[in-house]
Amino acid sequence: AQTEDIGADPVAASTLGIANLRRVLPELPRWTATPGENYDDLEELYGELVSSYARYVGHVITMVGGVHRDAKSTDQPGPVYTPVAAADQRRAVAFLAEHVFATPTWLVEPAVLSRLSASGALERVRAAQASVVARLLDANRLQRMTETTMAAPGYTPVAMLADLRQAIWGELSGRGAIDPFRRQLQRVHVERLATLSVADGTVTEARPLARAELAILDAAIRARIGRGGDATTIAHLHDIESRIAKALRTEP
Numbered sequence: 001a002q003t004e005d006i007g008a009d010p011v012a013a014s015t016l017g018i019a020n021l022r023r024v025l026p027e028l029p030r031w032t033a034t035p036g037e038n039y040d041d042l043e044e045l046y047g048e049l050v051s052s053y054a055r056y057v058g059h060v061i062t063m064v065g066g067v068h069r070d071a072k073s074t075d076q077p078g079p080v081y082t083p084v085a086a087a088d089q090r091r092a093v094a095f096l097a098e099h100v101f102a103t104p105t106w107l108v109e110p111a112v113l114s115r116l117s118a119s120g121a122l123e124r125v126r127a128a129q130a131s132v133v134a135r136l137l138d139a140n141r142l143q144r145m146t147e148t149t150m151a152a153p154g155y156t157p158v159a160m161l162a163d164l165r166q167a168i169w170g171e172l173s174g175r176g177a178i179d180p181f182r183r184q185l186q187r188v189h190v191e192r193l194a195t196l197s198v199a200d201g202t203v204t205e206a207r208p209l210a211r212a213e214l215a216i217l218d219a220a221i222r223a224r225i226g227r228g229g230d231a232t233t234i235a236h237l238h239d240i241e242s243r244i245a246k247a248l249r250t251e252p
Contacts, residue, residue, distance in 0.1 A: 014056035063092035097167035194247035
């Protein structure tokens with residue numbers, strides 16, 4: 001049960017919801033226009049639309065490492081808590097790869113943003129993506145995924161981290177330039193892994209997983225740098241390499 005989620009399939013419902021938002025956004029300047037008035041109405045409705053997008057995405061994030069709860073009395077058979085099926089968790093991550101990590105440029109519609117501010121497209125996208133990265137790479141979520149796969153095969157934290165890496169770092173397999181939107185997402189990803197790599201307290205499953213993931217990324221980045229490319233991309237990769245080295249030198 002999730003707030004404002006009334007469907008049985010959050011991936012399907014959120015896919016349709018985002019499709020509707022993409023249809024609505026370009027129309028907002030026309031729908032909110034009033035002769036002699038400013039753009040306050042446009043700003044308010046654009047904010048509501050961005051909030052709706054975040055809510056749809058949030059419903060899907062909950063599926064990863066998620067648990068179904070079926071309230072029962074003691075005379076009813078079967079478990080109360082059941083992990084979300086591994087296939088559904090993978091669908092959820094694939095949805096996030098398509099609708100969050102593949103840059104949602106539609107969300108920064110020039111016809112809207114040019115009426116609200118002089119700049120800010122990069123930061124708006126970064127904030128939306130950073131929130132998702134932080135929620136996915138959560139120590140409690142990774143711990144829960146580990147526990148649910150102890151009793152039966154399922155979607156492991158290692159598999160999820162690999163899927164996330166592929167969604168965020170696909171450019172490492174070629175020689176093409178990495179655009180500004182993707183560069184900032186990649187920095188967010190490494191910063192979050194660095195935070196988890198020194199995670200403290202009783203929930204420590206995330207710490208070795210994060211450090212292993214940083215090591216895998218470091219090797220892939222070194223290989224990508226060796227193939228060359230445009231100056232900005234190479235500078236970005238060297239910066240990431242430095243951030244990873246610093247994180248791995250820090251004692252947990």
